Structures are given as structure tokens and as C-alpha cells.
Amino acid sequence: xxxxxxxxxxxxxxITTKRDDVLLGIGDDCALLDCPTDxxxxxxxxxxxxxxHFFADVDPQTLGHKSLAVGLSxxxxxxxxxxxxxxxxxxxxxxxDWLQGFSQGLAKLAQHxxxxxxxxxxxxxxxxxxxQVHGHVPTHLALQRSHANIxxxxxxxxTLGDAGAALQMQLKQWHxxxxxDEDTQYLQQRLECPTPQLELxxxxxxxxxxxxxxxxxxxADLGHILNKxxxxxxxxxxxxxxxxxxxxxxxxxxxxxALYSGDDYELCFTVPPQHCAxxxxxxKQCTRIGEIVKKIKGSASLIFGTKxxxxxxxxxxxxxxxxxxHFK
Amino acid sequence: xxxxxxxxxxxxxxITTKRDDVLLGIGDDCALLDCPTDxxxxxxxxxxxxxxHFFADVDPQTLGHKSLAVGLSxxxxxxxxxxxxxxxxxxxxxxxDWLQGFSQGLAKLAQHxxxxxxxxxxxxxxxxxxxQVHGHVPTHLALQRSHANIxxxxxxxxTLGDAGAALQMQLKQWHxxxxxDEDTQYLQQRLECPTPQLELxxxxxxxxxxxxxxxxxxxADLGHILNKxxxxxxxxxxxxxxxxxxxxxxxxxxxxxALYSGDDYELCFTVPPQHCAxxxxxxKQCTRIGEIVKKIKGSASLIFGTKxxxxxxxxxxxxxxxxxxHFK
Numbered sequence: 218x219x220x221x222x223x224x225x226x227x228x229x230x231x232i233t234t235k236r237d238d239v240l241l242g243i244g245d246d247c248a249l250l251d252c253p254t255d256x257x258x259x260x261x262x263x264x265x266x267x268x269x270h271f272f273a274d275v276d277p278q279t280l281g282h283k284s285l286a287v288g289l290s291x292x293x294x295x296x297x298x299x300x301x302x303x304x305x306x307x308x309x310x311x312x313x314d315w316l317q318g319f320s321q322g323l324a325k326l327a328q329h330x331x332x333x334x335x336x337x338x339x340x341x342x343x344x345x346x347x348x349q350v351h352g353h354v355p356t357h358l359a360l361q362r363s364h365a366n367i368x369x370x371x372x373x374x375x376t377l378g379d380a381g382a383a384l385q386m387q388l389k390q391w392h393x394x395x396x397x398d399e400d401t402q403y404l405q406q407r408l409e410c411p412t413p414q415l416e417l418x419x420x421x422x423x424x425x426x427x428x429x430x431x432x433x434x435x436x437a438d439l440g441h442i443l444n445k446x447x448x449x450x451x452x453x454x455x456x457x458x459x460x461x462x463x464x465x466x467x468x469x470x471x472x473x474x475a476l477y478s479g480d481d482y483e484l485c486f487t488v489p490p491q492h493c494a495x496x497x498x499x500x501k502q503c504t505r506i507g508e509i510v511k512k513i514k515g516s517a518s519l520i521f522g523t524k525x526x527x528x529x530x531x532x533x534x535x536x537x538x539x540x541x542x543h544f545k
Numbered sequence: 546x547x548x549x550x551x552x553x554x555x556x557x558x559x560i561t562t563k564r565d566d567v568l569l570g571i572g573d574d575c576a577l578l579d580c581p582t583d584x585x586x587x588x589x590x591x592x593x594x595x596x597x598h599f600f601a602d603v604d605p606q607t608l609g610h611k612s613l614a615v616g617l618s619x620x621x622x623x624x625x626x627x628x629x630x631x632x633x634x635x636x637x638x639x640x641x642d643w644l645q646g647f648s649q650g651l652a653k654l655a656q657h658x659x660x661x662x663x664x665x666x667x668x669x670x671x672x673x674x675x676x677q678v679h680g681h682v683p684t685h686l687a688l689q690r691s692h693a694n695i696x697x698x699x700x701x702x703x704t705l706g707d708a709g710a711a712l713q714m715q716l717k718q719w720h721x722x723x724x725x726d727e728d729t730q731y732l733q734q735r736l737e738c739p740t741p742q743l744e745l746x747x748x749x750x751x752x753x754x755x756x757x758x759x760x761x762x763x764x765a766d767l768g769h770i771l772n773k774x775x776x777x778x779x780x781x782x783x784x785x786x787x788x789x790x791x792x793x794x795x796x797x798x799x800x801x802x803a804l805y806s807g808d809d810y811e812l813c814f815t816v817p818p819q820h821c822a823x824x825x826x827x828x829k830q831c832t833r834i835g836e837i838v839k840k841i842k843g844s845a846s847l848i849f850g851t852k853x854x855x856x857x858x859x860x861x862x863x864x865x866x867x868x869x870x871h872f873k
Contacts, residue, residue, distance in 0.1 A: 240585055244773070245690050246622035246758060247587035249682070252580035257568055259575035260663065262631040262677060266670035294574035305592040305633070305675040335588065342594035343671040347633040349590060354577070362573050430574060445572070 228320040229304065229334055236333045238300065248335035250301060256353040261291035267344035272387075277315045279409045280346075281322025286411045287432065288350035289330060290482040293418035294430040296360040297352030299332035305347040306339050330415060360421060360428035360486065365446035369426050369487035369509040374414050374502055376460040377435055378471060381478020383408035393466045400462035407460075411482035417500070421486060424495065428486035433479040436519060442487065443509075443518040451520045452507035556648040557632065557662055564661045566628065576663035578629060584681040589619035595672035600715075605643045607737045608674075609650025614739045615760065616678035617658060618810040621746035622758040624688040625680030627660035633675040634667050658743060688749060688756035688814065693774035697754050697815035697837040702742050702830055704788040705763055706799055707735035709806020721794045728790035735788075739810035745828070749814060752823065756814035761807040764847060770815065771837075771846040779848045780835035 229243065241249035252258055265284055267273040285302065292299050304323075308316075327334065332350070383404035385391035396404075414430070421428060427446060429438045435457075443450055457475040464471070487509055488496055496503060512518055557571065569577040580586055593612055595601040613630065620627050632651075636644075655662065660678070711732035713719035724732075742758070749756060755774060757766045763785075771778055785803040792799070815837055816824055824831060840846055 241687070241689065246619040246756075247589040247625060247680070249623070249687050250586040250588065251684075252586050254582055258578040258580050258586070260578065260629075260631065260679075261575040262633050262664055262666050262675070264633040264635060264666045264668050264670075264675070266635055266668055269668060269670050291574040295577070297575065301588075303588065303590040303677060305590050305677075307592060307594055307673060336590055338590050338592045338675070340592050340594055340597060342597050342673060345635060345670060345673055347590070347592065347666070347675040349631060349633075349677050351588075352575070356579075359569070359575075359577050361569065428574075 228316045229337060234328050234331055234333060236300065236331065239333050239335055242333065242335045243337065248301070248303075250335065250351075253353055255356055257356055257359060259292055259295045259297035259352045259354050259359065260349060261288055262347060262349040263287050263291070264345060264347040273344055275409070277318030278322035281319040281324075282326050282410050284346045284348050285323050285326050285332075285350075286413050286482065288348045289326070289332070289413035289415060290411065290430040290432065292350055292352040293414045294360065294428050294484060295352070295354055296358060296418045296422040296425075296428070297354040298419060299330045299350060299352045299415065301333050301335045301351040302327070303335060303349045304337040306337065307342040307345040308339065309342070309344055330413075355422065358422040360418065360425050362427055362429055362442045363445035365427035365442050365448055365487040365509050366489065367448055367509050367511055369489050370493050370496075370505055371439070371450060371452070371485065371487050371507040371509065372496065372500070372503045372505055373431070373435065373458060373483055373485045374417055375481070375483040376458045376463065377431065377481055377483060378457075378463055378474030378478055379404050379407035379460050380411065380480035380482075381434070381474040382463060384478065384480065393470075395465045396462060400465065403460065403462050408480055411480065413482060414484045417484055417502070420500070421484075424492045425486040425488055428484055431479070431481045431483050431485055434477045435485060436476045437479075439485050440519060442485070443512070446509075447512060449510045449512040449518045449520060450507055451510050454521055456504060456506045458504040458506075556644045557665060562656050562659055562661060564628065564659065567661050567663055570661065570663045571665065576629070576631075578663065578679075581681055583684055585684055585687060587620055587623045587625035587680045587682050587687065588677060589616055590675060590677040591615050591619070592673060592675040601672055603737070605646030606650035609647040609652075610654050610738050612674045612676050613651050613654050613660075613678075614741050614810065616676045617654070617660070617741035617743060618739065618758040618760065620678055620680040621742045622688065622756050622812060623680070623682055624686060624746045624750040624753075624756070625682040626747060627658045627678060627680045627743065629661050629663045629679040630655070631663060631677045632665040634665065635670040635673040636667065637669070637672055658741075683750065686750040688746065688753050690755055690757055690770045691773035693755035693770050693776055693815040693837050694817065695776055695837055695839050697817050698821050698824075698833055699767070699778060699780070699813065699815055699835040699837060700824065700828070700831045700833055701759070701763065701786060701811055701813045702745055703809070703811040704786045704791070705759065705804075705809055705811060706791050706802030706806055707732050707788050708739065708808035708810075709762070709802040710791060711736035712806065712808065721798075723793045724790060728793065731788065731790050736808055739808065741810060742812045745812055745830070748827070749812075752820045753814040753816055756812055759807065759809045759811050759813055762805045763813060764804045765807075767813050768847060770813070771840070774837075775840060777838045777840040777846045777848060778835055779838050782849055784832060784834045786832040786834075
């Protein structure tokens with residue numbers, strides 16, 4: 218039986234690119250890291266638990282990718298550049314094939330974004346993965362949830378609802394005959410191998426007023442921006458960007474997925490009007506979906522409908538159109 | 546039922562002291578932190594799993610203390626000053642009494658060492674706690690495992706073996722009639738409420754050549770220093786510092802606890818001879834237990850016995866006198 222110490226070293230010590238700002242990596246009581254001046258350190262920790270966040274029998278390489286991707290997505294939402302990560306891995310037993318796959322999935326993504334594994338803890342117990350990511354963002358340029366202003370335009374990157382549709386299919390709770398095998402595989406890939414929007418996050422520094430990554434669903438995550446910024450939003454549902462696969466199904470179902478299902482890891486962000494011309498030329502993968510409006514006292518912060526349509530007012534989206542909440 | 550979002554806010558957002566270097570704490574995609582110049586960032590992540598590291602029914606306040614203390618002990622071993630921590634908490638259900646106690650235990654220790662909770666993730670699953678600590682250490686003054694030199698003197702802080710004896714009593718695998726209730730309580734306290742040696746770690750900057758905290762047992766942890774520094778050590782067993790409680794039991798058993806049981810969270814460190822005079826005056830809570838010697842090829846790195854005694858040579862302490870290894 219391989220020991221804990223050699224386990225960590227064997228599978229994880231060698232996997233990532235070596236960065237010059239890591240003075241001491243895995244193998245001491247702490248890692249020692251050199252932070253650049255004139256930057257802030259951005260950190261975020263996320264846990265994925267078997268049978269809650271993923272099926273225990275999911276392909277380990279895919280799981281390795283996703284475990285790191287969700288943290289990288291948080292860095293993207295702040296406009297931060299990835300630097301280091303730590304891994305707390307709890308395993309029921311040592312399955313070397315699983316470890317091989319998991320560490321490869323992790324390593325491939327880590328190398329792509331030049332983020333180095335600098336520390337970890339491996340322990341025995343029910344399968345669970347906590348990853349903390351660390352990135353740098355120039356002081357004063359971090360994208361925060363609380364800085365959206367009335368009149369700002371709301372954008373999202375990519376397409377929405379794909380991961381949620383794939384999850385419902387996996388759970389056999391939803392199916393649509395119009396989707397062929399290729400569509401299904403595409404949606405599956407969106408659920409299992411999300412792409413963190415890091416390049417976009419960096420480009421939005423100085424342009425976006427607020428940003429968040431869509432992990433719990435657009436309604437819930439945009440709701441966080443609205444709550445923190447104390448503003449409302451008017452969304453044009455017909456503008457929600459749908460993938461070719463989701464465009465095949467009935468529009469209302471697709472919009473439900475786009476609004477209320479999580480795991481897309483796209484960015485939702487707000488842009489002051491003076492920067493919107495630039496959006497059309499430099500950010501072609503982003504779609505304008507609405508605008509920030511004054512919050513109406515005692516009413517919903519999120520309003521659906523264009524100005525020409527009858528407004529459909531909803532209660533607080535955190536209650537009505539809620540995103541995923543582990544304890545509800 | 547309280548939701549995940551309000552759960553985190555209610556119990557954890559308010560608990561710690563507010564630090565000026567936290568530009569953004571809990572409540573966005575990332576925390577934003579300001580690192581001091583001319584310092585390195587020291588980080589360490591540790592996971593405690595129910596029924597592996599602690600009994601699931603342990604007093605939650607004590608558990609909150611210990612969860613943070615083990616991380617702080619890693620900072621102490623690097624000579625780092627605590628700054629921030631993150632918490633990934635996995636809970637089978639929401640027990641508000643438990644959360645109240647756990648967060649209070651955590652908060653009390655956090656306030657004492659001026660370390661602020663800056664982020665977290667709360668999820669449902671088998672009870673498990675991952676904490677990452679972040680500290681600062683002046684560049685070039687960090688204490689590392691790899692810098693012990695032949696001729697350096699080996700010291701430990703406090704007393705050894707107390708936590709291990711308490712654990713064996715809790716597991717009902719060992720008992721000694723010479724211990725009264727007060728002794729038992731003292732040992733229990735040492736197991737459940739370890740004190741991280743942060744003040745000592747900071748004072749050892751520029752004095753100690755290498756350091757480690759004793760989490761897996763002196764033999765195993767000193768073994769890490771020896772392996773990393775490529776040296777051997779000669780220990781005088783009679784110098785191992787024992788508490789008044791452990792001094793009551795037979796010497797050999799006490800020495801076994803001191804050598805091979807973990808969870809003491811004292812520091813073991815090496816000091817070049819020129820600094821040893823200072824040790825006697827300024828570090829009265831530390832005990833000289835041996836010295837760093839040349840590693841004998843093909844032989845043990847750890848030798849017991851004084852120069853006047855016959856040397857008892859052991860195999861690699863990681864194999865023979867092994868510390869706790871979760872996967873063995």
C-alpha cells in the first residue's frame with residue numbers, strides 16, 4: 218500500500234508547471250509564495266462532494282478538470298490572473314487508476330492556465346475535493362458584485378442552460394426527442410468540462426462595473442449582483458443566448474434552463490453605457506440581455522420583459538426562481 | 546430552514562476581527578487581500594474528517610478551536626504571522642446549536658491571533674472541515690525543514706506525548722491508575738485544545754535553522770527534517786520533556802508516547818551552536834533533546850542514546866517508528 222506521503226508526491230508534486238513566484242511548494246509545513254506588488258491577492262475555496270456535486274462514478278479525469286475549473290471561474294469573475302492552488306482531497310481508499318485520471322485532468326487545466334499546485338492534504342473519508350485558488354488582480358481593477366449602477370447594460374458570455382439541461386437528462390428527469398446524440402454529447406461536455414472565462418475576466422478589467430460567474434443559475438447569480446449593488450434589473454428573455462442544441466427544444470423550457478439552472482460557469486457582468494460600443498467589437502462572444510434599473514421598493518429586483526412588453530414582476534429571485542441551495 | 550447563504554453570513558461573517566488588509570471578505574466570488582511588501586505569503590490547508598480525526602460527537606466549540614489550531618501550528622512552524630483563513634465546511638444537516646458552538650470556538654482562537662475569516666464554502670455531506678491559513682513571513686526568514694546542518698542542536702517546545710496518551714485513553718486502549726482526574730483532564734485538554742506555538746515561531750526567525758510542528762509524532766516529524774536536510778540525528782531519550790502527568794507513568798511508556806504519538810502541535814527545531822546560549826535565556830519553554838549528526842549511509846537517520854551509551858540504531862523512522870499515516 219502506497220503511503221500518504223508518497224501518494225501526494227507521486228501524483229501531485231510533479232503535475233503542474235513550475236512558477237518562479239513559488240519559493241517553496243509541496244513538502245513543508247506551508248508553501249512560500251511571492252505576491253506581486255501593486256496587486257491584490259484574490260482567493261476562493263470550493264468543495265465538491267460525491268453524490269451532491271457529482272456522481273461518485275464520474276470519469277476521474279473529467280472530475281479533476283471540473284474541480285479546478287469551478288475555482289478558476291471565481292478568479293475569472295474577479296478579473297484575476299491565476300497563480301496557485303491547494304488541494305484537500307478526501308478519499309475512501311487509494312485507487313491508483315482513479316488518482317492517475319484525477320491528477321491528469323487537474324494537471325491539464327492547471328498547465329493551460331499556468332497555475333501551480335503548492336500544497337495539499339490527503340486524508341481518508343467519504344470522497345470529497347476542496348480546492349482553493351489564488352490569483353492576482355491589479356489594485357483597484359477587481360470586478361466586484363457591488364458596483365453595478367442604474368443604466369448599466371447586462372451581458373453574459375457564451376450560452377446559458379446547457380449544463381442544467383445535461384444534468385436533468387442524466388437524472389432522467391427531462392428529455393427531448395429533438396436532441397440527437399451530438400447535441401446530447403455537447404450538453405454533457407458543458408456540464409462536465411466547463412471552461413472558466415479567465416481571458417474574458419481579465420479583458421473586462423476597467424470596462425465592467427460588476428461581474429459574477431454563473432454557478433447557481435442566472436437568476437440567482439444576477440440576483441447577488443442586484444442585492445449587493447442595491448439595484449434592480451430588467452431582462453429581455455428573448456435575448457438569453459442559447460446553444461444550437463438548446464435552440465432545438467421549446468423556447469420556454471430552454472429559457473427556464475437558462476435562467477434557473479447552474480453549472481454554466483459563464484460570466485454575467487454589467488457595463489456602463491460609455492463602454493458598450495467596445496463590447497460589440499471586442500467581446501463578440503458576449504450577449505446583451507438587459508439593463509440595470511432602479512430597485513422598486515417592496516417589489517422584485519428582477520423584472521422580465523422588454524419595455525414594450527407587459528412587465529412580469531416576480532418576487533425576490535432568491536426565493537422564487539432560486540438557484541441551487543444545498544440546504545433547501 | 547435557514548438557507549446556505551444566510552447560514553454562512555449568520556454564523557461566520559461576523560465572527561472574526563476585521564483587518565485593514567482585507568479589501569473584500571466573505572460575500573463575493575473571491576476575497577481580495579493586500580499582501581505586505583518584503584514578505585512571503587505562507588499558506589497551508591488541512592482537513593479534519595469526522596471519525597478519522599475527531600469523534601463526531603466531540604464538543605463543537607473544542608472542534609472549532611482545533612480545526613483552526615492545526616493550521617496555525619503550520620504557520621508557527623514556518624515562523625509566519627497569521628493573517629487570513631478560509632473555511633470549507635461540509636455538514637450532514639444544519640444543527641444550529643452545533644454551528645453556534647463551532648463558530649464560537651473558531652472565533653475565539655481567530656480573535657486571539659488576529660486572523661480573519663475571508664471566505665468559505667458550505668455544503669451538505671459527511672461532516673468534514675477544511676481550513677486554509679495564510680500568514681506572512683519576512684523574505685529570507687522563513688523556517689524550513691531542509692536547512693538543518695550537522696552540529697545543530699535539536700530542541701522541542703513544551704512537553705511531548707500528552708495528546709497521544711489522551712487519545713489512547715479515549716479509545717480505551719491504555720490506562721494508568723497513577724493518573725488522577727486532574728491529570729486526565731489535563732491530557733484531554735492537550736488533545737482537544739492544542740495551543741499553536743506562534744509566538745515561539747516568530748521569535749525563532751533568524752535563530753533556528755529548521756523547524757516543523759509535531760502533528761504526527763516527534764520521530765516522524767523530526768524524520769521529515771532529517772530527510773529534507775539529508776542529515777541524521779542523535780536523540781537523548783532521557784531529555785524528552787514530559788508533563789507532570791506523564792512523568793507519573795512508567796518512563797518507557799511515556800517516552801513511546803513522546804516519540805511516536807501525534808497531535809502535540811509543539812515545535813521541533815534545530816539551532817546552530819552559536820545561538821544556543823540565547824536559547825537558555827530567551828526560550829525557557831524549550832528543551833534540548835539531541836543534535837544533528839552526519840547521516841550514515843545505509844543506516845538509520847535517527848539514533849537514540851547519548852554518546853556515552855550504546856547506540857541503538859533504528860531503520861528509517863518513517864517506516865519503523867512511524868507517525869500517523871491515514872492510508873497505512
